[in-house]
Amino acid sequence: MTRPEDAPLLVRIPNWLGDLVLSLPTLESAAEGPAIFLGPESFRDILEPRFPSVRYVATSRAARWAPLPTIRALRPRRALLLTESLSSALLTWLAGVPERIGYAAEWRGPLLTTRVRRAGPPRSTARAAEYRELAAAAGIAPRSEIPTLQPLAEESDSARVALERAGWKGAPYLLLAPGASYGPAKQWEPKRFAAAGAGIARRTGRAVVVVGGVEDRDAAASAAREARGAGARAIDLAGSTGLGELFGIVAGADGVISNDSGVMHLAAALRRPTVGVFGSTSPVWTSASAPWVSNLYAAYPCSPCYRRTCPIGYGCLRSIGPEEASRALEQLLP
Structure with a gap:
């Protein structure tokens, strides 16, 4: 016993x-x-x-x-x-x-x-x-207040294979995560993701990699298409990676722009320069808090409402412009 x-x-x-x-x-x-x-x-x-x-x-x-x-x-x-x-x-x-x-x-x-x-x-x-x-x-004492992760060797290897299979040639890249399983009240528009990432990518010679789950394919395809239209090299991996591959892909990014989603927290834990965009949720409750993270939040009078959809037009998200996200990420990049 x-x-x-x-x-x-x-x-x-x-x-x-x-x-x-x-x-x-x-x-x-x-x-x-x-x-x-x-x-x-x-x-x-x-x-x-x-x-x-x-x-x-x-x-x-x-x-x-x-x-x-x-x-x-x-x-x-x-x-x-x-x-x-x-x-x-x-x-x-x-x-x-x-x-x-x-x-x-x-x-x-x-x-x-x-x-x-x-x-x-x-x-x-x-x-x-x-x-x-x-x-x-429960009688246990966490040693750190900030979550920290390192990709496993097999995660990095599988990420490299996934990127190369999609046409990646080894260039440094920015990562965009325009999806959010919670619902559209947490989803910044794909064209804003594209505009925010493509400008930095063009100026710095980086590529753009777009990630997400199967349910994010439409948003990711739109963001990748808009980024290419703005002159950036863009790779769309949404719906084609497992979690392990995602860990490796996020770990390899020079910087990340994401909705308030799992990718945002994953990027922060992997110590990637990260910009998180908040809509119906609160950066007080669910933000990633670290010196290498910038949280964008419009603080509308009706937010945070925690709704999955918005009956009045998603103003909290639309009031955050792509230039604000670009500026925030550039300040975090080395």
């Missing part, structure tokens, strides 16, 4: 790439002892090589109760819930985890043994600071 002091800590990791990156200091501290990470299957290949001593258990919305037998067999002593869903608390309660730690969101307070009190109203404190609060309640 496992002694209580040897029983692992189960960490329910975030579902979004950006939140996962912000949680990395907490995950690194958790992995210093026996730990289990519970999260999306899509994150397995990027986390398992970085945390070889940690057992990774996959979960999904479609099969959210499937991990129950595995969790029961692993007998974790505590569950640290970095997600705020009712289902994550219910899963760990059903699995018989003795201690369940998290914020009392979505009416799940009765399922928690430790209800962490927020430092302020929801979404008023930086997400990374919230993860540190939760970690402290």
